[in-house]
Every structure is written in structure tokens, then in C-alpha cells.
Amino acid sequence: MKILIRPVNVSACTTLVQALTFFTQLSIRQLQNLKCSVWENAVKLAAMNRDDTPTERNPTLADVARHAKVSTATVSRCLNSPERVVEKTRTKVLNAVRELGYTPNFNARALAAKRTNTIGAIIPTMENAIFARGLQAFQEELGRNGITLLVASSSYQADTEEEQIRSLVSRGADALFLIGYNRDPKIYDFLRRQGIPAVVAWVFDQDAVVPTVGFDNFTAMKSLAEQVIAMGHRRIATITAAVHDNDRASERLRGIHAAMAEADIPAEQLSILETTYGIDEGGAALEKVLGLPDRPTVVMCGNDVLAVGAIARAKEMGLRIPDDLSVTGFDDIEIAKISSPTLTTVHVPHRRMGKEAAILLIDMVNDKDTNMKILIETSLQIRDSLAPPRD
Amino acid sequence: MKILIRPVNVSACTTLVQALTFFTQLSIRQLQNLKCSVWENAVKLAAMNRDDTPTERNPTLADVARHAKVSTATVSRCLNSPERVVEKTRTKVLNAVRELGYTPNFNARALAAKRTNTIGAIIPTMENAIFARGLQAFQEELGRNGITLLVASSSYQADTEEEQIRSLVSRGADALFLIGYNRDPKIYDFLRRQGIPAVVAWVFDQDAVVPTVGFDNFTAMKSLAEQVIAMGHRRIATITAAVHDNDRASERLRGIHAAMAEADIPAEQLSILETTYGIDEGGAALEKVLGLPDRPTVVMCGNDVLAVGAIARAKEMGLRIPDDLSVTGFDDIEIAKISSPTLTTVHVPHRRMGKEAAILLIDMVNDKDTNMKILIETSLQIRDSLAPPRD
DNA sequence: TTGTATGCGTTATCAA
DNA sequence: TTGATAACGCATACAA
Numbered sequence: 001m002k003i004l005i006r007p008v009n010v011s012a013c014t015t016l017v018q019a020l021t022f023f024t025q026l027s028i029r030q031l032q033n034l035k036c037s038v039w040e041n042a043v044k045l046a047a048m049n050r051d052d053t054p055t056e057r058n059p060t061l062a063d064v065a066r067h068a069k070v071s072t073a074t075v076s077r078c079l080n081s082p083e084r085v086v087e088k089t090r091t092k093v094l095n096a097v098r099e100l101g102y103t104p105n106f107n108a109r110a111l112a113a114k115r116t117n118t119i120g121a122i123i124p125t126m127e128n129a130i131f132a133r134g135l136q137a138f139q140e141e142l143g144r145n146g147i148t149l150l151v152a153s154s155s156y157q158a159d160t161e162e163e164q165i166r167s168l169v170s171r172g173a174d175a176l177f178l179i180g181y182n183r184d185p186k187i188y189d190f191l192r193r194q195g196i197p198a199v200v201a202w203v204f205d206q207d208a209v210v211p212t213v214g215f216d217n218f219t220a221m222k223s224l225a226e227q228v229i230a231m232g233h234r235r236i237a238t239i240t241a242a243v244h245d246n247d248r249a250s251e252r253l254r255g256i257h258a259a260m261a262e263a264d265i266p267a268e269q270l271s272i273l274e275t276t277y278g279i280d281e282g283g284a285a286l287e288k289v290l291g292l293p294d295r296p297t298v299v300m301c302g303n304d305v306l307a308v309g310a311i312a313r314a315k316e317m318g319l320r321i322p323d324d325l326s327v328t329g330f331d332d333i334e335i336a337k338i339s340s341p342t343l344t345t346v347h348v349p350h351r352r353m354g355k356e357a358a359i360l361l362i363d364m365v366n367d368k369d370t371n372m373k374i375l376i377e378t379s380l381q382i383r384d385s386l387a388p389p390r391d
Numbered sequence: 392m393k394i395l396i397r398p399v400n401v402s403a404c405t406t407l408v409q410a411l412t413f414f415t416q417l418s419i420r421q422l423q424n425l426k427c428s429v430w431e432n433a434v435k436l437a438a439m440n441r442d443d444t445p446t447e448r449n450p451t452l453a454d455v456a457r458h459a460k461v462s463t464a465t466v467s468r469c470l471n472s473p474e475r476v477v478e479k480t481r482t483k484v485l486n487a488v489r490e491l492g493y494t495p496n497f498n499a500r501a502l503a504a505k506r507t508n509t510i511g512a513i514i515p516t517m518e519n520a521i522f523a524r525g526l527q528a529f530q531e532e533l534g535r536n537g538i539t540l541l542v543a544s545s546s547y548q549a550d551t552e553e554e555q556i557r558s559l560v561s562r563g564a565d566a567l568f569l570i571g572y573n574r575d576p577k578i579y580d581f582l583r584r585q586g587i588p589a590v591v592a593w594v595f596d597q598d599a600v601v602p603t604v605g606f607d608n609f610t611a612m613k614s615l616a617e618q619v620i621a622m623g624h625r626r627i628a629t630i631t632a633a634v635h636d637n638d639r640a641s642e643r644l645r646g647i648h649a650a651m652a653e654a655d656i657p658a659e660q661l662s663i664l665e666t667t668y669g670i671d672e673g674g675a676a677l678e679k680v681l682g683l684p685d686r687p688t689v690v691m692c693g694n695d696v697l698a699v700g701a702i703a704r705a706k707e708m709g710l711r712i713p714d715d716l717s718v719t720g721f722d723d724i725e726i727a728k729i730s731s732p733t734l735t736t737v738h739v740p741h742r743r744m745g746k747e748a749a750i751l752l753i754d755m756v757n758d759k760d761t762n763m764k765i766l767i768e769t770s771l772q773i774r775d776s777l778a779p780p781r782d
Numbered sequence: 783t784t785g786t787a788t789g790c791g792t793t794a795t796c797a798a
Numbered sequence: 799t800t801g802a803t804a805a806c807g808c809a810t811a812c813a814a
Contacts, residue, residue, distance in 0.1 A: 106563070334700075
């Protein structure tokens, strides 16, 4: 056999070798007997990629059983309820496990046991620090209880979320953690029929029919608005996430409206600007606010990120905060404190919320008839970005 | 029928009732006709646990098959390779699927098919926005290809990460996305033997033996340090994440050292402060910097969050930035632009990195012999927080 | 094109 | 205390 190769480059040769092993039906070893330095190099690389050291099959329960000369049932017991097997056999089995480097196949286990020790969570987006933070605390608490977390993010899409709920259930999640109460009722039906406990976080609604760990978005924002109005503001703008399908946002908006109504300020005095999440988005919305006829004296933002973006843009445009314009946020994340001026906002203990949700959910998995609602208290953080209007 | 019960406690009774319904073949409703308060209580509890509104068993392939009057194999084919089944039976089957609300059991599917269309990712923490952002882009690209993402976070613990790698593999992840190259070599061995492709992101090392999508932390930080030194700074401090087990941090530190060496600045002129991630942590570290003898004129931070925290604290303590002290960051997240003064930093295109990693990984799953390294370019962002030293 | 039958790696039930 | 063995729900080789 004689082969001519124009040595182009190594990676091309690699491909070539693979093609050759295929067409000639020679093993890579046989091909290696051909002499030529580029060739050898290529062969070596190809060998690495193509596993001449073939993929070892994972050891199974049966392998361990054979190795330890016991039945598969015994091995299984050793791993799941070690107290039900006598000391001597147990060590024998555990040794075999270690020697073979055995790891249980999760899917098989789930299939047979109908329990996965896994809880699923769906959040609107991972990019928003407050969800990340609540989730982190949630996960830490689960971890302490030997439960693993499966995360999905829905990009604020209701249908995506529904898909993901089904997906998590079909993956065997023992329970679900969801953000916001507002979703198609048939989803709650579905979960109930499947016997999958779920808790809803980030909102609190006394009348909700699902277990909840959250705060009262309406009251929190209303308190802040009352404070704003008490300072003398009458013309208000709000920069908020799209309120449609988002009960956190719509409740907060309702809070502002309620405070205005109680102070006899006509609802038309409120300009509402919807935008997506982000610092730049907050800035862009602020520009629109400034373009409004009869300019508002205060901008109440749906979260701190929008607020900080608004402040930055306002300063760029030559406004002084809060002298020329007041700005408020929601959440009280770190940037609220380092923003200049520091940001007036609503403090939400996200970590605690995540942790409480985990505890509740674990209880529910253990005995399903827990149907609790936990109210997380928020508090006003009055800082420098809010002051009485000048005019 | 006459039954005597010594009323021990409610839960015992509950069990008893369940036993009775089993043995007598009477429904709980019928048993409820018996009068006795403890008894009634027990019956009620038992009813709750035992779901008289019974948990509907999930429909299975077999149910669908029966409903559509075909074999399970046909139903399976309809779902997985619809082109291999004739139009008429297909619609019949799909109707049955819809009517029964059938969802495939993921675990069973994984067990039988050895492919899950799932890719696992392990990041150090979800709380750090840059990981969240890269991951979000990663996930979006996977989503476009019908692949779902499994996320785990290791809290920067090497052993936790190792556990999670095994866990993801045992869950059937087809491939893995990892941050940083630096881990026990036996992990790479393990993955290779299992035939699980993995890509490493956030770093770039030409000599690494695993596929990589990342940027050169060393060179990027070195360029920034050169800039700093060119401005005249000699006494430098750096606030960094713990460099042990963290090749991103250690490479960046090495970059500073290299730039100093080239400028003949003795290495002792660099004060190194390790801290954890967070705005407050950056602030605390800054206080330590100010306490240093022969105070540095510039603080180079390992990331923007630390930098912004440092700036805020410095301002609180009455320093003017950059007049009294220069500060730099790394990553170029949004707060870099809104910080005041705006932050000099290294721009890293996290989104693009995540997306490229996804594309590469998908290729690798399809034909395992891709062994690519992709270098993501970074760039300097010189802004207001850096100026020549005053002395 | 469709159906039958087997196996995937566990857990759980029952008998020994 | 242990060992057989039957599920678990699905995919697929093979046969029809």
C-alpha cells in the first residue's frame, strides 16, 4: 500500500486518518506502522480523539455485586439503608464500590424509586441579581438537606415556563419552586394531580391557594409612595417592568395608584413607562420621562437596577439628584448603597425568602399536607436620592 | 362488623385505617359511617394522605399505545423519528398523546436511550453577574438547539465541584461546561473514559489538553498593568479573589507581576489583598490598603464589583478618585460605566464566550473529535478612575 | 410500516 | 440478614 499525502496541516491529517481507518478497515495501530513524521503526528492525535483506549463502560450495581460476591439487592441496601445490612458484608461491599469507582446511575434510580431528592426551580432570568441571590440561599438550604437543585430560567415567558414545569416534572423533581403566583390555573391543577408540591415566592397573597413565601409587593410600594407623596411630590413617573403577566410589577404599580388615590391625586398624574431589565434600559426610560410635558418631580423605579440606570443618565444630562429630580428603587441590593446619591428604596430580604422557601418545600415533600403562607417583611430605606420637590 | 380500637394516637390510627380499607375492601367513605370521634379523626387524616382524590398515575407509552390501538414501539417512533411512521397512524397516535396529556418520562428515556439532550454546567457561584451572564448566553444557544441546561454552582469549592461533575454525569449529561482549567487531572481522565465531552471557559491556555473557549487572563491584566505603570504608578495594591485553586485570579496576578518586572519595579512594591466577592468586601479590603505603610497610589481590583466597592469606600473616607488614589477593575459590567468616577477596566465579552462555548460543545456531542481552542479577545477600557499619581 | 421482545440500572417485594 | 425476581417506562434490534 502506498499513500501520498500533501502535508497541509495537522488537523487535516487527523481527519484523513480517521477517514482511512474507516475505508481501509485497518486499525489505527496498523496504520501507525507506516513511517513519516507528519503522518505519525496525525496518527497520534487521531488516536487520542478516537479513543483507541475505548470508553470504559460504567460499573453497575451488578458489577459491584459480582465483585463483592453478594446479590445486587444487598449492594443496593448498603447504599440506601446501611443499617439493614450486617457490618461485615457492608464493608466488603463498600470496598468493592470504592475499588470499582462505582457511582449509581441517577436515572435508573429515579425510575425504580420514584424519588429523586431533587427540587426544581424556575426563575424569570439568571441575569437579575436578586433572583440569583434568593436562589443561592434556596440552594444552600437544600444542600444542607442532601437535596440537589435543578434550575431553569423562563426569560419571563409564560409558555416557556409551562414547558419547563412539565420538563422538570418529567425529570422527576420531587417539588417545585416558582416565582410569582400569576399563571394558568391548569398548571396548578396539573401539579396537584401529579402530587408535586410547589411553593410560590416573591409575592404574598392571603387568598392564594398555593403555599407561598413572599412579601407584599402592593403594600411595600404603597408605603414608599406614601412617603414620596408626604414629601410633597404630586407629579410622579414610574419606570417598571412590563406589568402584563407579572404580578410583582403590577402589584407594585397598584401600590402607587393606591397611595395616590388616598392623597386625592388624580391617577393621570402618574406616567407609566414599561421597559426591560437593565441599567441602560433604566437610562433610556429616564430620557423619555424628561421629555414628558409637565415634567414629574420624582421617578419611582420598579427595581434598583433601573433606578441606578436612571440616576446615572439623569446626571449625564446635567440634572442634580435629588435637587432637580428624585428617584427611588426597589429591592435594596448593594448598588443602592454605593450609588451617588445613595438610593431610597424598599429593602427585601431575598436570602431569607429563599431559605424559608426551601424549608417549607422540604416539609411539604415529607408530608404533603403542609399548606402554609409565610409573609416576609420588607422595610423602607430612605436615603439621599429622595427629597422634597423644588417647585 | 364490630371493631375494637385502643386509641393510641392519631398516626397509628391512620395506618390502621389504611390497613382496614385494604383488608375489608371497604372504601374510606364506607368506613366513615362508623361513629367514634378518634376514629373519625383518623379516617379523615387517612383520607387526606391516601388521596381519595387520587393522584392520577401519569399516562405512559403503553397507555397511549392502548388508546391509539398500536404498539408501544410505534408510539415511541412517532415521538422520536416521526418520518419512519406513516401519516395516518402518526396522527392517530399524536391525537392519543394529546388526549391523554402524555409527557415522556425523562428518566426512563435516558435509561433506554443513553442520550439525554442535556448539557451540564458548573459555575463557581450564581451570585456573580458575569457568570450568570455568560451562562445565560450559553443557555440561549443550547435552547435554540433543543438542548436543556443543568446548572450547578460549586461555591468555589474544588471538592464540591468534583462531586457535582460526577452527579451531572450520573444524571446523564451529554457534555459539560466548566469554568477554569485548574482541577485534579483525574477528573479529566474520568470524563475522557466516560466519553463525556467538556469545554473549559473563562481561561485560555494554548497548552491545555481540553477544548477551551476563553480569554487570556494573564495578558489582559498585564496590558492594564502596563498602562497603569506607564502613567507613573510604582506602588501598587491589588484586591483579588483567593488565588489558590483559581487560575483566573492567579493568572491576573501573574500579569501584574510580569508588567512590573518588565518595568524593573521590585515585586515587593505590590501589596496583595485577598478577599471574597462583593461590594462590601471590596470596601473592607480598601480600608486595609489605606492602612498600609508607604501607601499605594493605585488599587488594581480583580473584578469590577470589588473595584466599585473600593471606590465607594474610598469616597466615604474622604479620598478623591482618581486624584488621591486610582482604581481599576476587570470585566466591564454595567456598573463600570455608571460608577463615579467611571471605572477603568478590562472589557470581557462574556456573552460571546458563553455562546461560542455552546456551539463548540454541541459540535463535540455530535462528533467527539473536535478539540478546539477559541480565544476570546479582551480590550482595555480606560475611563476616569485611573490617572497619574499626584506625588 | 408495524409489532414483539429484550434490556437499560435501579429499588422493592417476598421468601428463604 | 440475605437473595431472587419483578417492576419502573422507554428505545430498539429483529421479525413479520
